[in-house]
Amino acid sequence: MRPPVVWRPLEATDLAYVAALEQQIHAAPWSLGNFRDALAAGYCAMVGEREGRIVAFGVLMLAPGEAQVLNLSVVPDARRAGLGRTLLDRLIDVAARAGAEQCFLEVRESNAPALALYAAEGFEAVARREDYYPATATTPREDALVLRRDLVARPPGHGRTTSP
Numbered sequence: 434m435r436p437p438v439v440w441r442p443l444e445a446t447d448l449a450y451v452a453a454l455e456q457q458i459h460a461a462p463w464s465l466g467n468f469r470d471a472l473a474a475g476y477c478a479m480v481g482e483r484e485g486r487i488v489a490f491g492v493l494m495l496a497p498g499e500a501q502v503l504n505l506s507v508v509p510d511a512r513r514a515g516l517g518r519t520l521l522d523r524l525i526d527v528a529a530r531a532g533a534e535q536c537f538l539e540v541r542e543s544n545a546p547a548l549a550l551y552a553a554e555g556f557e558a559v560a561r562r563e564d565y566y567p568a569t570a571t572t573p574r575e576d577a578l579v580l581r582r583d584l585v586a587r588p589p590g591h592g593r594t595t596s597p
């Protein structure tokens with residue numbers, strides 16, 4: 434059996450490593466500065482570590498009454514094992530405990546794995562942003578779908594925990 438994943442907040446010392454992972458995962462990746470700004474802005478940023486190696490990370494922005502998932506990433510060799518769903522659930526839990534009543538996110542319309550995950554987790558498309566994602570060396574210009582789901586209020590509190 435694989436060792437468990439430990440979930441903890443993203444720390445400043447993780448930034449360079451996470452930004453390097455991001456470059457391998459996304460066609461239009463966040464820069465190191467984007468992650469630094471997210472931490473400085475107080476966004477909820479979380480990593481999942483297995484045996485000391487970061488295998489997943491996500492960023493959630495909280496606003497009055499709502500939240501937005503800004504980043505949700507699992508390294509390729511750790512996918513299809515439930516980590517994306519677990520991370521999304523954890524971000525949603527943080528949002529619900531902070532009092533958010535709804536959660537939004539944006540996703541490429543061609544991103545079938547992410548769309549399947551979000552649909553399974555109760556997100557529904559509420560808008561389309563045309564040509565939102567600029568063309569890159571490997572991907573054409575593409576629309577974003579804006580997805581939304583209602584959140585159920587939960588009691589406050591979260592911390593460092595593990596999951597299978």
Ligand SMILES: CC(C)(COP(=O)(O)OP(=O)(O)OC[C@H]1O[C@@H](n2cnc3c(N)ncnc32)[C@H](O)[C@@H]1OP(=O)(O)O)[C@@H](O)C(=O)NCCC(=O)NCCS
Nearest residue numbers: 505506507512513514515516517518539540546547549550
């Ligand atoms: C999207 C992503 C986070 C999913 O992470 P993951 O750990 O592989 O997902 P999980 O194992 O938790 O899968 C949960 C559900 O998502 C769906 N799913 C995930 N990967 C899928 C795939 N390749 N094809 C179809 N459905 C998929 C399934 O419904 C799955 O449930 P199941 O395993 O019971 O069938 C991951 O593929 C990733 O990091 N992709 C690159 C970055 C990205 O696109 N992030 C989202 C940007 S909006």
